Amino acid sequence: MRQLIQNYKSGELQLVEVPDPILRPGGVVLETKNSLVSVGTEKLMISLAQKGYIGKAMARPDLVKQVINKIKVDGLVDTYKAVMSRLDTPVTLGYSSAGVIREMSDLQGPISYVIGDRIACFGDGFATHSELSFVPKNMFVKIPDNVFFEEAAFVGLGSIALNAIRVTNLTFGEKVVVVGLGLLGQLTVQMLKAFGCQVLGVDISEAKLKMAREFGANLCLLSDVRGPMSDVVNAIKDFTGGIGADAVIIMAGSQDNKPIEMAAEISRDQGRITACGMVSLDVPRQEFFKKELKVVVSRATGPGKFDPLYENRGIDYPLPYVRWTTQRNMECFLSLVAEQRVKLEKLVSHRFKLDEALAGYEMLLSGKEPYLGVLLEYGQKSEPKRKVALSSNVQSSPTKVEGTIALGLIGAGLHANTSLLPTLKSFKDVKLVGLADAEGFKGRHTAQKYGFAYCTTDYHELLKDNNINLVLIATRHNLHAQMVQDSFAAGKHVFVEKPLAMKLEELKQIKEVYIKSGRQLMVGFNRRFAPHTLMAKELLGKTDNLVINCRVNAGFVPGDSWIHDASEGGGRVIGEVCHFVDLLQTLTNSSPVEVFAKATDKNGGDNLVITLKFANGSIGTITYASQGDRILPRERIEVFAGSSVCVIDNFKNLFYAKDGKIVKKKAFSLDRGYAGEFKALFSSLRDGGVAIPFDSQLLTTLTTFAIIKSIKSGHSQEITLDDLVHSTQEKICIY
Template sequence: MKTVLLSPRTGAITVGEIPAPEAAAGLVVIRNDWSLISAGTERATVSTGAQSLLGKARHRPDQVAQVLESVRRTGLAETYRTVQDRLDRPVQLGYSCAGTVLRTGEGVDDICPGMRVAAAGARYASHAEIVAVPRNLVVPVPDGVDTQWAAFATVGAIALQGIHQAEVVPGSRIAVIGLGLVGQITLQLLRAYGYDGVGIDPDSAMVALAESAGLVAFPRGADGLPGAVSRQWAGADADAVLITAATSSSDPVEFAGLLARDRATVVVVGDVDVAPPRSSYYHKELTIRYARSYGPGRYDARFEEDGHPYPEGYVPWTERRNLAEVLRLLATGAVDFARLKPRVFAVEDAAGAYEALKPSTAGRSVALLLRYSATAQLPSRPAPEAGSRAWTAPRGTLRLAAIGAGNFATRTLFPELEREPGVAFSWVAGGRGLSAAHQGRRWGFRTVAESVDTGLASGDADCVMVLSRHDSHGRYAARVLRGGAALYCEKPLGLTETELEDIADAWLISGAPAMAGFNRRFAPSVRDLRAVLPAGAPLQVVHRVFAGRLPADHWYFDPGQGGRLLGEVCHFIDTAGFLVPGRPVGVRAVGVDARDPAAAQSLTLQITYDDGSAASIVYGGLTPPGAPKELLEVATDRVAARIDDFRSLTVWKGGREVTTKYRGGPKGHAAEMHSLVRLVRGEPLGEETAAAADFASALWSSLVACRAARSLTEDGVVGTAPRTPALARALGCAAPGPGAAGAVPKPGGQAAYPAGGSSSTTAAR
């Protein structure tokens, strides 16, 4: 499908081809008829993109601060790679569109295929033939409203939110400073609700446009303008002033102070410098308020992406209701966006549309619309797979496919795989398609699959790498195995025991090789440590991690993503399990800041094993930047050892202290990818590598992580015996019986993770 793309490096606008988005849970897939270019917001975005790096830095000092923090945290080289990657990654533009629903995802019950709808949201309601938008950002278009004008609903909601923030009553006197797109719509809304509105702009053409719609407007520039506005209101001043201008100057805020009456409200809707002069704001005791985009719910992932509603009694005017209200006013004829005289461009000529945003002698365009042919279609869904395909070892070139191609995959895994001889990238799929298309071209994938379904159904891969977000790992991993391909799945393997059971079942039936992304097993320091530990001896393991605080809006804290325990702490559970000879039998988790696994940032875990070993994991998720990241210490019979940030291993044994240094602190990714290639090809791995690649032990680690989450919630020790049949078979345990879910098994004396499936070997040293 066609979509409009911006190059962050150059500011160039192109129309590219990317796969259509999928109808994931909570999403509405829409075929666009129209999308609106926001002259102010998008002109600023394109202008920033066209600037030099220094110009970009001057324009976005907040991002400069982020870069400097990244340099301090991860180093100059890694930060440079991150910045260059972002500059090379195209961006979809647009946030206001309207069209026809093609499909809906699970959980969407009030929007149906065939409906005409308006949609909002940057990254969602883009300038593209087909978009996928969360249901709380989609509203039906009333009968009688042309879809062309429904495409204005998002910008109308921005204007409406500004009026709500003013908290005025009908008949109030309201001045609007700035008569661009938002200002023009604001004036129309004010008239529709019975307010006495006056618009002000330095551009006489914008004043004339407002007057042609029957609105009251004045040109900005004359010294006596405040008096002229006052005379319009028979000597009175404004009850509220809405600033819808976009400028780096503080002049609109200063001018608002002259127009406002005593104790009036000034609402900042546009992007202006806010430096109120004391002479007016203090003496009039004015209130400054901000209007945040389309209304309550904006930037709240739980509302926008997860679909959680706000209680109407407390938050009646959400962004979704604002959108619907603008459409209602269109249906009644109270507002008429045709009076904005928009210029119309075909989506294929998007570059020309953005060129029209630039200042020219022809004048300023307040509104530009992109028109779509309405012929784009979603790819047909592949027929459901019947049963499972048998695993067949590859011959010749090893074909690798990827579901997801985010930062970790492109910076860490793909470069290592690219160095492997006889490996070819087959297909890539995932997300809304843009990242897959960009990274597919960058890394030389032969095909950008139309969807994950079509990629898996093609059979064109010997191994599929699941590199998507955490909540999709379990279902994709099981489907890969049942489809007859080898599996590499980034951690976590699954977020629930139900998902782990499904994966275990698929693995046992398929016989396909499988590996989980627990890379620390492959770290040179961890492998060297394991080699010096006495065989079969019980261990004391302490793994301390200063992970640092994540912002509250980080995607890890989306309840559907499992939180830091399931998404990160599983790494350290696995590292301890890789070193300890015995099986885990019980786990106790304590949250320092929360007992909710999805919310907890700092955790302490105690894991016991059937050979008498014990592991303590201290995960500090509230630590400050700059603290050393990981410290792993092991004690056993006449041996002690310490790994410091993977840069050094010190072993105390036989009265000697030996320290080994590791340049760059490798965490095992290179060895992990090399082992994956050899595993899928069926090449000999060697005892230590086979133990690291063992999938059964990865299932054990994942199961312990799930039980740790339960322990955190229940505030007690939880047993780790598998309670479902496939997991029990995969882990070599007895069939689960009644009560197996929570009881702590008695020590059984087995000294290794059990074998299971074709890629498993005994982990005993």
């Protein structure tokens, strides 16, 4: 299919061929008929992306501060690589569209759908400017029979305007000023009239004022952005009998403070001001104090927006308690259109075929023509195509690794782009064949950037490809276990990012499939291959009864992140503490046998202290904290053994001392072992042996399960591979 994307680094807009989206649970695949260009939002995004680095920095000073702090911790080189990788990421455009259901999963709910139903959709990443898109069930609604696709494509912007009206808490007959009569402003005027309000419109364009009058505005006032506001203020006072406006809804976009100052001046005592547009909110305190004004910033389409459980999982809010969610606002807006209370035909200034989209955006950015509502039109979509070839240089490679390693990558997220692929690029004898990612536009960008032969949205395409003998899995955590099993079943060797599994039953299944497969498995425990780790092992020698302190200043991750989600990320113990369990196994040359853990939150969380006992008598502690300041280097490992001490400071510095002998090593940049792990993996595939013993990888994962049990029970937990033989339902349910 074709999709409109923009590279945030260069600002370049492209219409590209990407693999069709796959159907996922709890949603539909939309075949787009029309999508609406949100002129204000999208023009702002495009303009920001087209700025140079200095321009981007000036526009986002908050991110500049984060970069400066990262430089202090990780150094200039590593920070530069990370920032460039984040910038060199494509983004989709569009968030309001309409079309028909092409595919659908089981949609449980009060409304029934069938393939071919006409639906209107909203949401970043869902209602994009693309021929097809996957849309979760809370982000689309049925289109009334007498509403056209063109009209239904306004559903996103209409719901934004409707939510701004709702949060203003209006009553019948109130006098409301709408500042800014662009697309959102014109929609707001019409809905306010339908709501029974008297509407006053303010704008700098006479043409937009004329349109607002046609839509029923009681009074329209021309505002001179360069001149005084007195004319507007006096006219509104006259219209309101000297009282002032009951409410002001700001739909204008402005970098200065004039809209909020005007709103304060024209409001009555106890008036309400709602900011929906992108405006400065430096509140004039004296005016707000004198009139005791209230100000609220409306949040897009209402409750549910920006809530991943609502948007992505389809978990609705109960209607008796949250009457107007995003989806219910969408339904309400379309009902107003169906009843002709909101008229949209006059709002459409331009229509472009998808093939003409780039020319359309050029027109918007150049300002050569006046515009308001811009619609994209889509023709009939061809047969499904979930694989897009990028190169014809796909040479056969035998299933057994005899020379060339041919790799298929599943997952093109941030970690793959910032750490894994830049490292793999240095291995010239490794062939990158296919890349699978659920988001086709990201998959295509990454595949093209690193020279993969093709990209796909269905990872089974990689498993069917006889040219691929190694599968690298870098998806979100909940997908790892099944993908590992599927890859073994297809006869592939497997490298999987941590964690190997999120549940004991998954681990048991992986063990069984691994033994039958005769293929290799490696989990991405990269720190054991870091140069400082290898040097520490060499300096320490084979010593029992080590004492190890491992401190991790992990940094804060918001509670609503997918990492904390029990069903998707598994939490930071399973998702990251496993790294340090494996590191302690490496340094002790021994297996963990017992663990005791305490956390500040009894239910787990990410502030905890773990004590591990190993089979050779060694002990180790892992202090994992998210509540520290990022200025402190992230990781520090101290090893005490046989009258010696070895310290690894954030994998940049090493200090070793024994009997007066001191060894120091300082690296120019941080090296956590990514190159080392791939070197070890490829050597084991070619020469035999294993990069990490299979039992060691199982024990690391079992230990993370035991840590969670210890925190919840308050008791130490035994760690044994017998758990994979005698598993019980109680052990499986670790949450």
